[in-house]
């Protein structure tokens with residue numbers, strides 16, 4: 454069976470998350486992928502684990518892309534049809550369907566992406582996508598659980614949008630850069646902050662553990678995890694001494710200390726050696742923590758002063774090649790207007 458997967462436009466990790474989690478996915482147009490699965494339920498189960506997924510539509514095989522055949526499928530009072538091949542014709546097609554039904558209300562899409570999940574759920578809208586050239590019809594069958602994502606973003610005991618806090622969907626995508634089945638695996642975040650990565654890893658089925666150099670941060674993580682009834686081993690610890698606490702770990706996924714915020718451009722070059730020393734110290738210690746073949750998914754900050762781009766990820770070049778394989782680098786994530794760009798690097802212990 455074929456499905457259209459719609460992904461969040463602001464999630465710059467989407468491409469890499471999908472590449473890791475759904476090998477056969479093909480990009481059809483910006484933010485829309487074609488995926489195949491044996492059943493609707495299996496497609497839904499797969500995409501609901503992703504951080505980037507927003508909506509899933511199923512191909513209606515044998516349904517003609519005409520107003521009459523789509524009208525036959527409308528069951529709710531509200532419906533919406535988006536023409537994928539010729540977006541401008543969406544308005545007339547919706548009107549024709551309403552005329553045929555002689556009841557109901559249509560909601561016009563503003564773009565080829567169709568309607569937002571909130572609109573679809575709140576107003577119980579039957580949503581269809583039609584491609585007249587390819588003679589295809591698709592119907593939305595799943596939208597992401599936006600209430601749960603909002604709860605994790607804004608309503609945890611410690612959910613203030615402080616600098617350095619990862620949005621839950623980005624944290625989920627970051628965990629999904631790990632190319633294995635989570636069940637039973639142990640994942641640790643040694644710079645756990647308020648525990649965003651641990652929440653997402655636990656919801657995917659990982660056993661989780663975390664530490665932070667600040668007791669206050671460990672308390673925040675504990676409160677957030679308790680609120681969601683997630684169990685974890687948590688300690689106050691310097692990340693360069695993670696091996697005092699954890700062994701036989703399958704994966705370390707982390708956004709480390711990124712340096713003091715709001716530095717002047719002339720101060721940034723003095724920040725880089727300190728950060729690189731910290732990251733190198735961590736990666737050396739984590740060799741004692743990880744199982745062989747264990748993974749590290751880690752953010753390395755870059756700073757653009759306008760005159761110069763300082764990349765902390767250069768610290769891995771040449772220094773760690775005897776101990777880690779470099780699987781991927783250059784996966785970029787940054788918040789709007791952020792002065793720090795984040796580069797995600799994936800390493801595997803040799």
Ligand SMILES: C[S@@+](CC[C@H](N)C(=O)[O-])C[C@H]1O[C@@H](n2cnc3c(N)ncnc32)[C@H](O)[C@@H]1O
Nearest residue numbers: 617618619644646647649666691692708709710
């Ligand atoms: C960028 S924040 C992590 C935020 C986390 N990803 C989140 O979304 O909540 C970095 C964290 O590293 C901690 N930290 C700084 N230096 C550390 C060190 N040497 N060892 C362990 N934690 C450290 C800070 O207290 C802070 O909580």
